[in-house]
Amino acid sequence: MLYVSRQKADDVKRGVQMRSILYSAVLAVSLSLPILFAADDGAVIPRPVSAAATSGHFELRPDTVISADTGSLQVAQMLSRALSPATGFGFPVFEAKKAKDNAITLAIDVSLARLGDEGYLLEVTPRRIVIRAPKPAGVFYGTQSLRQLLPPATFSPSLQRGVEWRIACQRIEDSPRFAWRGVLVDPARHFLPKSDLLRFIDAAAALKLNRIQLHLTDDQGWRIEIKKYPRLTEVGSIRKETRIGHEREARGFDGRPHSGFYTQQDIREIVQFAAERYVTLVPEIEMPGHAQSAISAYPELGSVAEKLNPWPQWGVSKHIFNAGESTIVFLQDVLKEVLDLFPSPFIHVGGDEAPKDEWKASPNAQARIKELGLKDEAELQSYFIRRMDQFLTKSGRRLIGWDEILEGGLAPGAAVMSWRGTKGGIEAAHAGHDVVMAPTQFVYFDYYQSKDPGEPPAIGGFVPLDKVYGYEPVPPELNPAQAKHVLGTQAQLWSEYMPTAHQMEYMAFPRLAALAEVAWTAASRKDYASFLDRLRAQEERWRLVGIQFRPYGRK
Numbered sequence: 001m002l003y004v005s006r007q008k009a010d011d012v013k014r015g016v017q018m019r020s021i022l023y024s025a026v027l028a029v030s031l032s033l034p035i036l037f038a039a040d041d042g043a044v045i046p047r048p049v050s051a052a053a054t055s056g057h058f059e060l061r062p063d064t065v066i067s068a069d070t071g072s073l074q075v076a077q078m079l080s081r082a083l084s085p086a087t088g089f090g091f092p093v094f095e096a097k098k099a100k101d102n103a104i105t106l107a108i109d110v111s112l113a114r115l116g117d118e119g120y121l122l123e124v125t126p127r128r129i130v131i132r133a134p135k136p137a138g139v140f141y142g143t144q145s146l147r148q149l150l151p152p153a154t155f156s157p158s159l160q161r162g163v164e165w166r167i168a169c170q171r172i173e174d175s176p177r178f179a180w181r182g183v184l185v186d187p188a189r190h191f192l193p194k195s196d197l198l199r200f201i202d203a204a205a206a207l208k209l210n211r212i213q214l215h216l217t218d219d220q221g222w223r224i225e226i227k228k229y230p231r232l233t234e235v236g237s238i239r240k241e242t243r244i245g246h247e248r249e250a251r252g253f254d255g256r257p258h259s260g261f262y263t264q265q266d267i268r269e270i271v272q273f274a275a276e277r278y279v280t281l282v283p284e285i286e287m288p289g290h291a292q293s294a295i296s297a298y299p300e301l302g303s304v305a306e307k308l309n310p311w312p313q314w315g316v317s318k319h320i321f322n323a324g325e326s327t328i329v330f331l332q333d334v335l336k337e338v339l340d341l342f343p344s345p346f347i348h349v350g351g352d353e354a355p356k357d358e359w360k361a362s363p364n365a366q367a368r369i370k371e372l373g374l375k376d377e378a379e380l381q382s383y384f385i386r387r388m389d390q391f392l393t394k395s396g397r398r399l400i401g402w403d404e405i406l407e408g409g410l411a412p413g414a415a416v417m418s419w420r421g422t423k424g425g426i427e428a429a430h431a432g433h434d435v436v437m438a439p440t441q442f443v444y445f446d447y448y449q450s451k452d453p454g455e456p457p458a459i460g461g462f463v464p465l466d467k468v469y470g471y472e473p474v475p476p477e478l479n480p481a482q483a484k485h486v487l488g489t490q491a492q493l494w495s496e497y498m499p500t501a502h503q504m505e506y507m508a509f510p511r512l513a514a515l516a517e518v519a520w521t522a523a524s525r526k527d528y529a530s531f532l533d534r535l536r537a538q539e540e541r542w543r544l545v546g547i548q549f550r551p552y553g554r555k
Contacts, residue, residue: 043537044148045513046172046208047530056126060150060165062089065103067096072106076277076487077102079143087165104146106139118210118278119175119223120180124144124167126419137278138175141208152540158180163330178473180436180488181519182211182282183512185504187315188218188293189416191237191260196501198273203509203512205277205332205546206518210494211281211490212274212334213348216262219292219319223261224283226337229298229330236310237261246457253312267341275343282400283342287331288321288384289354294318301327303358303365305387314496316353323359323368323384339395340431346415349388352402354381382408389414392549400436403428417490419444429478429485438490443515445507446494449485449550457497458504469528491515502548509542510535 044051061084068076073095080091090103099105112121120133131142136269142476149167154159183204185192192200201212216224220335223238238259250332262270274281292309302308303322311317321327336348356377361364369380382405389411400415403424410416415434418425425435440447440461447461457519471490491512498504517531535552542549 012176030333033249036399040430041536043152044145044172045531045534045538045543046517047527048145048172049522049525050174051170051172053169053346054125054169056169057166058124058126058129058143060087060089061102064091065100066091066093066106067098067100068106069108070089070095074276075136075139075143076106078140079106081148082143083150083154085158085197086154086160086163088159088342090171099128099130101127102341103147105131106143107132108134108136108139112136112138115173115175117175118179118208120145122170122172122174123334124149124169124171126169129167137210138299138530140278141174142210144206144527145174148537149543150543152537152544155541155544157398157545161302176208176520177522178210178488178519180490181209181516182213182436182488182490183209183508183515184213184215184284184438184490184492184494186215186218186493187223187260187262188221189495190499191221191223192501193260194262194266194270194502195272198502199547200505200508201274201277203505203542203545204231204512205274207513208520209283209512209516210278211430212531213279213284213490214284215284215494217284217286217293218290219317220314221260221310222265222293222297224285224338224341225261225263227264227553228333231297232294232334235297238311239293239310241312247314251333253308254351261391264337264341271342276441280343281342282346282348283338284336285331285334285346285485286350287388288323288353289316289352290350290379291321292319295350298330301330303362304521308383316355317489318357318508319353320354320356321384322362323365323380328384328387333386333390335395338497344397346400347392347397347404349385349399350420351385351400351405353387354404356381360416364374376408378408380408381405382411385440386411396431401466415487421491425486426477429482432485434487436487436490437473437475438492441467441487443491445491445511446496446497449511456503457503459494459497459505463511465511465514466528469518469526469531471515471518472523490517498506499527505548509547510538510552513538529536 066076066080075095080093083091112134117135118137120138122142122145123130131139133139151163153163165466220239222232240257241253241255242258244254271281272275292308296308296310301321303320358375374380386403392399395414401414402416403420406424416428417436417438421439425437428435446459447463448455448458449464472553474483474486492509493504
């Protein structure tokens with residue numbers, strides 16, 4: 001896979017910025033004009049289940065307040081902080097059980113249980129705005145729709161003058177199609193600083209995404225502090241150099257170190273930030289393959305007697321954890337600390353692209369296979385994963401892994417993330433296992449989004465915006481009972497080609513907005529032409545908050 005040098009990364013960043021100059025000029029004009037979004041297809045992404053226009057409008061004023069019941073106070077305070085900078089209004093928050101005039105009222109309403117844990121009801125009248133939901137997550141999502149109904153200038157971090165802060169009167173009733181609406185972020189290949197990760201989480205939450213998988217370990221770097229095993233970051237987080245160009249090119253290495261990791265305090269702050277936005281962070285600790293950085297730190301974990309360093313190139317390293325009992329205990333010790341940091345019900349253990357050559361050649365691995373009464377190396381990997389499944393189940397969590405964990409037999413409580421097309425997901429659902437659909441041909445955002453020769457480098461492939469939007473996560477091979485095992489879908493942002501946060505954002509947006517609509521909106525409500533109309537306002541919001549994106553319509 002491809003590495004982009006610092007100079008190349010700077011060139012890409014400048015190119016992305018230069019392509020947006022004309023768009024910025026148009027945006028500057030548009031922000032000075034009053035905007036009043038109608039109901040239904042006005043500006044909300046993802047598209048709501050139902051929206052009906054009523055007469056009139058509500059206008060934010062300097063004396064507008066936010067009232068909230070106890071269960072909605074935290075969301076109310078976040079909404080106040082979000083609306084104040086651009087409008088210049090204070091939006092004081094008051095605890096109140098009844099809606100008031102000239103107020104935005106947030107409330108928990110258990111009578112709306114039909115909307116589920118994340119649904120909401122948003123009503124805009126000339127006198128007030130009321131958001132009600134059965135759970136706080138629904139209240140939060142209602143505020144995200146409210147922000148999108150206001151002029152895009154609302155998202156500006158600085159005061160915007162001459163804007164009419166109006167919202168068309170309407171009634172929106174909304175709830176998501178899928179429970180898992182996710183995106184993978186990969187700080188293992190190129191480390192993503194905490195501030196950039198927080199900004200990305202915020203942007204994802206605004207699109208009502210609720211899962212972010214953190215790919216924390218790989219051959220090229222170990223990015224999470226484990227106090228029992230400090231060398232994982234002391235050694236495993238520092239890659240001495242990185243290949244220049246694509247893995248199949250012979251262009252040498254850049255000759256400079258790449259490093260970075262999250263301390264446990266960092267992780268706690270990131271988890272808290274995400275939780276406030278109703279995003280669950282799903283940690284991924286790769287095993288038994290993609291293990292070279294860990295083996296570099298603790299050679300006894302490896303399958304061969306060879307001194308290693310974190311891998312300076314892309315692709316799949318041949319080095320793999322040995323399957324001895326001490327290695328299993330070591331990784332369970334790692335998971336103990338991971339569980340203490342991440343409250344996620346699911347813990348991702350990878351399981352993908354684990355080459356078995358070292359196991360085939362290792363007397364210890366062969367003895368282990370014989371000792372356990374296994375047939376071959378595939379069953380040894382299955383045993384390895386089952387041990388992790390048993391550990392996580394005992395700890396009150398659930399294991400999830402890439403679809404290779406199906407090989408050799410699937411651990412009883414495991415869920416599958418289907419990336420090599422849909423076959424693995426179909427097989428798992430047929431067997432009664434939960435599935436997250438993540439096929440390369442639709443949701444791998446490290447693939448090109450345009451055939452423009454000026455696009456930033458990517459691994460290959462072609463996943464344009466319309467292909468993402470047209471994706472259907474439930475395969476037709478599943479009957480209704482089996483389809484219930486499809487938890488949702490997830491995009492992947494593998495970072496071999498994304499050395500900076502700006503480049504990652506450029507590859508993510510606007511495709512992530514399309515996938516957000518796939519994951520939230522009922523299939524019968526999807527409409528690509530409507531999505532593109534709403535995307536124009538969303539692009540303005542991204543511009544204001546400094547998110548890089550590929551403007552739709554540019555060749």
